[in-house]
Amino acid sequence: MECIDFILKSFDEFKKSNSTRVIGMGVGIHGVVDSEAGVSVYAPNLNWHNVNIKELIEEKISIPVMVANDVRLMAMAEMWFGNSKNADDFAFLYVGKGVGGAIVIDKKLFRGANDAAGEIGHSVIDPEGPLCECGKKGCLQAFTSEDAMLKNMKANLSKTKHLNENSTCHDIIDAYLNYSDEAAVLTVEKEIKYLSIGISNIINIFNPSLIVLSSDIKDFDIAVMNRISGEIKKSFGGVFMQNTNLCYSSLGTRALLNGATALVLSRVYENPGMLWDNKEE
Numbered sequence: 001m002e003c004i005d006f007i008l009k010s011f012d013e014f015k016k017s018n019s020t021r022v023i024g025m026g027v028g029i030h031g032v033v034d035s036e037a038g039v040s041v042y043a044p045n046l047n048w049h050n051v052n053i054k055e056l057i058e059e060k061i062s063i064p065v066m067v068a069n070d071v072r073l074m075a076m077a078e079m080w081f082g083n084s085k086n087a088d089d090f091a092f093l094y095v096g097k098g099v100g101g102a103i104v105i106d107k108k109l110f111r112g113a114n115d116a117a118g119e120i121g122h123s124v125i126d127p128e129g130p131l132c133e134c135g136k137k138g139c140l141q142a143f144t145s146e147d148a149m150l151k152n153m154k155a156n157l158s159k160t161k162h163l164n165e166n167s168t169c170h171d172i173i174d175a176y177l178n179y180s181d182e183a184a185v186l187t188v189e190k191e192i193k194y195l196s197i198g199i200s201n202i203i204n205i206f207n208p209s210l211i212v213l214s215s216d217i218k219d220f221d222i223a224v225m226n227r228i229s230g231e232i233k234k235s236f237g238g239v240f241m242q243n244t245n246l247c248y249s250s251l252g253t254r255a256l257l258n259g260a261t262a263l264v265l266s267r268v269y270e271n272p273g274m275l276w277d278n279k280e281e
């Protein structure tokens with residue numbers, strides 16, 4: 001399995017150039033994950049069904065391997081190292097190739113019956129909307145993912161002076177902020193509209209004190225965040241600003257790595273005996 005081989009090869013290279021003792025390996029993967037068993041139950045982008053990642057790696061190297069959903073790990077990183085480390089409860093929303101979320105209550109990740117709580121990306125906001133990767137129509141992901149944003153931009157190429165077929169989400173936001181480019185404005189305003197609906201739904205269901213928005217491909221400037229807050233305020237009036245704050249993640253692309261570290265450390269703190277069971281020197 002190519003992915004597992006890559007992890008093993010990278011670990012081998014790390015060990016060759018570092019004398020640091022390794023106490024565990026944290027692995028983040030998209031989709032539905034049984035984190036207790038270390039199994040990827042369903043990873044649509046890789047077409048994996050019931051792949052036991054923990055077992056496949058542990059049979060090759062003698063360190064404990066812990067597996068979790070990638071967005072849940074990012075939320076864990078926020079809890080340990082990010083803007084929400086002082087918040088007892090918060091909701092986390094990641095907007096990238098996919099759109100995912102996580103809910104933290106009393107400083108603990110809320111897992112749900114299927115270890116899949118917080119899948120806000122697949123909540124339907126328009127049943128007549130575009131087809132989503134999951135097979136449903138009109139999910140939040142189908143309106144706000146990287147692909148959706150690029151598709152919206154390409155539909156407005158005749159109205160741009162700064163973008164082209166190969167422009168990235170970062171270019172679109174740059175053209176929106178710095179040039180008020182017409183195609184960029186149409187694209188980003190659509191993104192803002194649908195993200196505001198998704199975030200309003202999170203507030204309606206969980207009423208968290210904080211919502212952290214994160215993306216590794218869309219660098220939302222403070223101006224975009226203020227527009228999203230403004231849209232949400234329109235739905236909630238003054239109540240939103242009194243009770244729920246919205247912020248952009250300060251961890252950026254480090255979120256997933258930080259989260260994998262937090263996962264390993266949290267399991268070791270729960271069971272310090274792992275340090276002595278671990279044969280890796």
Ligand SMILES: [Zn+2]
Nearest residue numbers: 122132134139
């Ligand atoms: Zn979906």
